[in-house]
Structures are given as C-alpha cells and as structure tokens.
Amino acid sequence: MCGITGYIGYREAYPIIIQGLRRLEYRGYDSAGVVLFDGQDINLSKTKGKVSELEKKVTEGVSTKGNIGFGHTRWATHGVPNHINSHPHLSQSGNLVIVHNGIIENYDTLKKELLSRGYKFHSDTDTEVLINLIEEIKLQENCKLGKAVQLALNQVVGAYAILVFDKNKPNELVVAKLGSPIAMGIGKDNKEFFIASDATPFIEYTKDAIYLEDGELAIVKLDRDIHIRKINDDQIVNDLRIQQLQLSLDQIEKGGYEHFMLKEIYEQPSAITDTYRGRLLANKGIIKMAGLDDNLERFLNAKRIIIVACGTSWHAGLVAEYLFEEIARIPVEVEYGSEFRYRNPIITENDVVIAISQSGETADTLAAVKLAKSKGAFVFGICNVVGSSIAREAHAGAYTHAGPEIGVASTKAFTTQITLLSLLALKLGKEKGNIDTPSYQTYLQEMVQIPSKIEKLLGEDAHVKKIAAIYKDLPNFLYLGRGYNFPVALEGALKLKEISYIHAEGYPAAEMKHGPIALIDENMPVAVIATRRGHYQKVVSNIQEIKSRKGIIIAIVTEGDTTVKDIADHIIEVPETLEAFTPLLTTIPLQLLSYHIAVMRGCNVDQPRNLAKAVTVE
Numbered sequence: 001m002c003g004i005t006g007y008i009g010y011r012e013a014y015p016i017i018i019q020g021l022r023r024l025e026y027r028g029y030d031s032a033g034v035v036l037f038d039g040q041d042i043n044l045s046k047t048k049g050k051v052s053e054l055e056k057k058v059t060e061g062v063s064t065k066g067n068i069g070f071g072h073t074r075w076a077t078h079g080v081p082n083h084i085n086s087h088p089h090l091s092q093s094g095n096l097v098i099v100h101n102g103i104i105e106n107y108d109t110l111k112k113e114l115l116s117r118g119y120k121f122h123s124d125t126d127t128e129v130l131i132n133l134i135e136e137i138k139l140q141e142n143c144k145l146g147k148a149v150q151l152a153l154n155q156v157v158g159a160y161a162i163l164v165f166d167k168n169k170p171n172e173l174v175v176a177k178l179g180s181p182i183a184m185g186i187g188k189d190n191k192e193f194f195i196a197s198d199a200t201p202f203i204e205y206t207k208d209a210i211y212l213e214d215g216e217l218a219i220v221k222l223d224r225d226i227h228i229r230k231i232n233d234d235q236i237v238n239d240l241r242i243q244q245l246q247l248s249l250d251q252i253e254k255g256g257y258e259h260f261m262l263k264e265i266y267e268q269p270s271a272i273t274d275t276y277r278g279r280l281l282a283n284k285g286i287i288k289m290a291g292l293d294d295n296l297e298r299f300l301n302a303k304r305i306i307i308v309a310c311g312t313s314w315h316a317g318l319v320a321e322y323l324f325e326e327i328a329r330i331p332v333e334v335e336y337g338s339e340f341r342y343r344n345p346i347i348t349e350n351d352v353v354i355a356i357s358q359s360g361e362t363a364d365t366l367a368a369v370k371l372a373k374s375k376g377a378f379v380f381g382i383c384n385v386v387g388s389s390i391a392r393e394a395h396a397g398a399y400t401h402a403g404p405e406i407g408v409a410s411t412k413a414f415t416t417q418i419t420l421l422s423l424l425a426l427k428l429g430k431e432k433g434n435i436d437t438p439s440y441q442t443y444l445q446e447m448v449q450i451p452s453k454i455e456k457l458l459g460e461d462a463h464v465k466k467i468a469a470i471y472k473d474l475p476n477f478l479y480l481g482r483g484y485n486f487p488v489a490l491e492g493a494l495k496l497k498e499i500s501y502i503h504a505e506g507y508p509a510a511e512m513k514h515g516p517i518a519l520i521d522e523n524m525p526v527a528v529i530a531t532r533r534g535h536y537q538k539v540v541s542n543i544q545e546i547k548s549r550k551g552i553i554i555a556i557v558t559e560g561d562t563t564v565k566d567i568a569d570h571i572i573e574v575p576e577t578l579e580a581f582t583p584l585l586t587t588i589p590l591q592l593l594s595y596h597i598a599v600m601r602g603c604n605v606d607q608p609r610n611l612a613k614a615v616t617v618e
C-alpha cells in the first residue's frame with residue numbers, strides 16, 4: 001500500500017504535505033514524491049527512499065511555493081522502487097498530475113491502447129497509464145477533469161485511491177476510491193481542504209472529516225464545497241457523512257519513546273483496558289458488546305466459527321481457536337485470508353466467519369470476508385481502525401480500540417485482539433451453558449488484572465535487553481510453545497524475523513523432535529514458553545531434550561518457577577494467570593526481545609525493509 005496526502009487552501013502546502021507524508025510513512029517507504037502548484041507551474045520532486053530523502057532533494061532546489069499540492073509515499077507494486085517509478089506522475093502534456101494507492105489490474109491493455117494513440121511512457125507503473133487515460137478521455141470528450149476521471153475509472157479494473165490535479169483548473173482536486181482508503185478534512189468555512197489515506201496528516205487542522213466510500217468520486221473545490229458522486233452511475237451523494245475525528249495528536253507521536261514499536265509495547269496495559277472498557281463489567285458478571293449481543297442467535301446457532309486473518313492477526317485467531325473450543329465448545333477453523341479465498345471453501349449459512357485485522361484493509365482478509373458473505377455466512381469483523389473497509393464490509397463487529405498502531409510490527413494489536421476474542425468466547429460459553437458460573441467469574445476477575453500484570457512484566461525490560469545483547473548476532477532462533485502458547489511461539493518468531501532479519505521459526509514444542517531438533521547446537525537460541533499452567537511437565541521434557549543437544553534456552557516461566565530455572569540459560573518470569581490468558585503475558589517479553597535485538601543490530605524497527613503496515617494488495 002502507499003500513503004497519499006494533499007492540501008488545497010490558503011496556507012503553504014509543502015510543510016503540511018511533508019508532515020503528512022511522515023505520518024503516513026508506515027504505509028510504505030521505498031520512495032516518495034511531492035507536487036506543488038505555485039499559480040503558474042507544476043513543480044514536482046520525487047526520489048527513491050524515505051520521506052527524509054525527499055526533503056533533502058527538495059532543499060537542493062525545487063520550489064516549495066504554492067497553496068495546492070500533494071505527496072505520496074510508496075510501497076512498490078508495479079516497477080522497482082526508483083526515482084522514475086515514484087509518484088506523483090504527470091500526464092503526457094504535463095497538465096495533469098496524479099498520486100495513486102492500489103493496483104490497476106488491466107493496465108497492460110489500457111497501456112497498449114494508449115501506445116497505439118501515440119502516448120509515451122517513462123515509468124513501469126500502472127499509475128502513469130491511468131493519468132494518460134484520463135488525459136486522453138478529457139481531450140476526446142472535451143470534458144472537465146472530474147468527468148474524465150470518472151469515465152477513465154469506469155474502464156479500470158483494480159483497486160485505487162487517487163488524487164488528481166489539472167493545472168488548468170487550479171482551484172480543485174479530484175479524489176476517487178475503490179478498495180483503498182481515503183479521508184478528506186474540511187477546514188473552516190471551506191477555506192481549506194485536506195486529503196489523506198488516513199486522517200493523521202490533518203488532525204491538528206480540523207476534526208471534520210469525510211471518508212469516501214468505495215465507488216465514489218469527490219470534487220474538492222476551494223471556497224466552495226465537496227461534491228461527491230458515484231463513479232458508475234453519476235448519482236449525486238447528498239449526505240456528505242461528515243464525522244468528528246476522535247484522534248488526538250499525542251496518539252500518533254512517539255511521546256518520548258525511541259520508536260513507535262516500543263511505545264506501542266508499553267501502551268498494552270492501557271490498550272487492553274480500552275478494549276474491555278464498557279464491555280466487561282466484572283463485578284456484575286456481565287460482558288456486553290453490541291455487535292455480539294445484537295446477533296447472539298447467529299453465534300449460538302453456529303455450527304462452527306471460521307476465523308480469517310493474516311500475519312499477527314492470524315496468530316490471534318489461533319489463540320482464539322483454543323479459547324472458543326475450550327470455553328464455548330464451538331468448533332473453530334483458522335484460515336489465512338489468502339488461502340481461504342482461492343480454495344473454494346465450503347461455507348454455509350450456519351457458519352460464523354470472524355475476520356481479524358488491525359488495519360481493516362488487508363486485501364486477502366477483505367476478499368475472504370466478501371466471499372464468506374456471498375455464501376451466506378454471517379461475518380463479524382474485529383478491527384482496530386475505525387471505519388476501515390473490513391469493519392464496514394462485515395455484518396457486525398467490534399473494534400479493539402487499541403489506538404493507532406504505527407510501528408509496522410504489530411504488538412498491541414495482537415494482545416487487544418486476544419482480549420476481545422476472550423470476551424467473545426466467555427460470553428458465548430456462558431450463553432451456551434458450557435462454563436459454570438464460578439469459573440466464568442474467575443475469568444472475568446482475572447481479565448481486569450491483566451493490565452497491571454503486563455505493567456509489572458514491563459519492569460523486566462532491562463533484563464530482556466541483556467539477554468538480547470548476548471544473542472543479537474546469531475543467525476537463527478527457534479520459538480517453542482504448546483497449547484495456548486503455540487501461537488505465541490509463532491508470533492515471537494514473526495516479530496524477530498520481520499524487524500531484525502534474523503531467521504526464526506515457531507513450532508509447537510512437541511513437534512520439535514519431528515525435524516527441527518536437527519538444527520539444535522550450541523549456536524541455536526530457543527525461546528521456550530514454559531508457564532506453570534498447561535503442559536508444563538511436557539515442555540520441561542522438551543527443554544531437557546534441547547539442553548542435551550547443547551541448545552541455548554531462553555525460557556518464559558511463571559514467577560517463582562525453580563525447575564526450569566535450573567536447566568535454562570536464561571529465564572524471564574511472567575506473573576501467574578489463568579492458562580487461557582497466558583498469551584497476553586508471554587507475548588510481552590518476546591516483543592521486547594525482538595525489539596532490542598533489532599535496535600542493537602541497527603535495524604529500522606518501525607519501518608522494516610520490504611514491509612508496509614497494511615497489505616492492500618494480493
């Protein structure tokens with residue numbers, strides 16, 4: 001995915017755009033560009049690399065004057081990340097300019113047609129095809145920019161959020177969306193407008209925002225208004241759906257932390273509290289959640305629950321499989337969105353599909369949601385980003401309310417997803433009569449203790465850092481866990497590989513002897529989750545097996561453990577909790593371990609190479 005931000009108004013546009021691009025960099029950071037209109041000329045600057053590279057380039061001589069402009073930070077899809085493929089892209093005449101987030105799937109056919117009409121292309125991008133298609137239509141039809149964009153988009157197959165400007169119509173910007181998000185901020189008295197992939201670039205300027213819906217096109221006119229219409233049938237959208245943003249500036253700043261990832265790790269106690277706030281009334285023994293309560297029958301009658309997700313969210317889904325099957329006694333299948341959508345899955349009207357996604361924009365999860373809906377399943381979305389595509393596409397759902405997660409590596413999203421899924425499992429278990437009242441009460445009382453237990457665990461940070469320093473240069477890591485902590489092992493390995501580029505594998509501890517044990521030697525650190533509850537003795541045996549092959553044991557144990565302490569090279573103690581809630585604690589030291597290793601290796605933990613925060617392409 002990519003980040004788009006634009007401005008039209010009375011202020012200098014450049015500082016607003018650059019600030020906005022910095023905030024959107026989590027969406028992609030292999031190249032960046034900015035375009036400004038100074039009243040006469042279009043001044044364009046772009047480069048391979050991050051927004052900081054763009055700033056350097058701009059100071060080398062491009063004009064930053066102008067009250068209209070937009071910028072782009074890219075995660076490459078078509079064409080390698082280089083200067084030429086970076087956005088914005090100009091049309092052949094140089095009069096039109098575009099930034100685009102998404103993929104034009106039929107770009108090749110469109111390009112051939114344009115080539116036959118004499119268009120020349122400088123980049124390998126689908127976006128340059130689109131802007132020339134718009135230009136060609138504008139010339140052929142002798143129409144305004146908005147109409148030309150609309151007609152062009154009716155020829156396009158794919159996904160997009162675009163922002164287009166015409167030098168000959170300098171008081172307006174054209175915005176359109178299908179499948180990729182775009183928000184518009186409205187300044188006082190329509191004297192200025194902001195456009196961005198999310199609202200973070202403009203929160204200090206306005207709280208009034210419109211999120212464009214799929215298939216809509218907006219013409220943003222300075223001193224006038226925003227006009228929205230449907231791309232496919234010209235229908236005017238009269239209700240502008242202006243929302244009040246809840247976001248605040250400090251939520252999207254580092255707040256004194258060196259990295260967003262560290263801030264987000266430390267935010268977990270408050271994020272989890274925000275997830276269950278108003279939903280969990282522990283003293284009254286009540287769990288209430290509108291999306292669930294309004295659709296309780298669908299859940300209670302479900303023959304099975306299918307969970308679809310990707311990456312870390314998929315790991316949360318795996319934890320939920322244990323939760324739902326143990327507590328609610330409902331069969332669960334956990335699917336990667338990408339596999340589910342292409343293997344003709346058997347889905348019936350009796351199925352409930354839970355889609356888990358921090359961003360709510362992951363293309364594979366979104367496609368899985370649409371497929372499940374088309375087969376009649378009831379779809380429940382668990383998202384963090386309010387108003388995101390999956391949240392809107394699902395029949396019902398619940399937000400995790402974790403606050404913005406900006407570090408590309410998911411941390412608080414994972415623990416808040418597990419918190420929400422625990423509440424769902426407990427409510428369903430209670431309603432189905434599969435959990436007795438004392439156990440139910442114990443779960444509820446324990447859940448409210450989790451934030452303070454994480455707080456205590458964060459006090460182990462310096463200890464974890466020392467362990468990180470010892471093993472930071474080793475090329476491989478193994479992560480082992482059983483039961484509820486098997487998904488935590490997968491998550492621990494994913495965190496390490498994505499931010500430190502160390503090869504890491506997560507395994508169910510007992511599977512080790514079926515293959516991975518061959519890897520064990522004195523250079524193989526093995527992080528083993530060996531909490532007192534759940535298969536403890538079995539895991540202790542697995543630890544012995546590793547030790548007898550000279551492996552290095554970093555064990556996550558329950559406070560006061562002595563058995564593993566005697567065998568392991570290092571132990572990290574977590575507070576005692578119910579087995580079902582152990583992932584909420586055991587995950588924390590593994591997040592810290594990967595964070596410190598990555599920092600010590602000089603890696604950019606917030607923006608790891610080749611990644612983007614939300615994967616909005618297949």
Ligand code: M6R
Pocket residue numbers: 310311312313356357358359360361362365408409410411494498611613614615
């Ligand atoms: O926004 P989503 O939760 O749908 O994202 C899913 C994955 O792309 C995401 O969890 C990814 O694996 C993270 N980089 C993991 O840290």
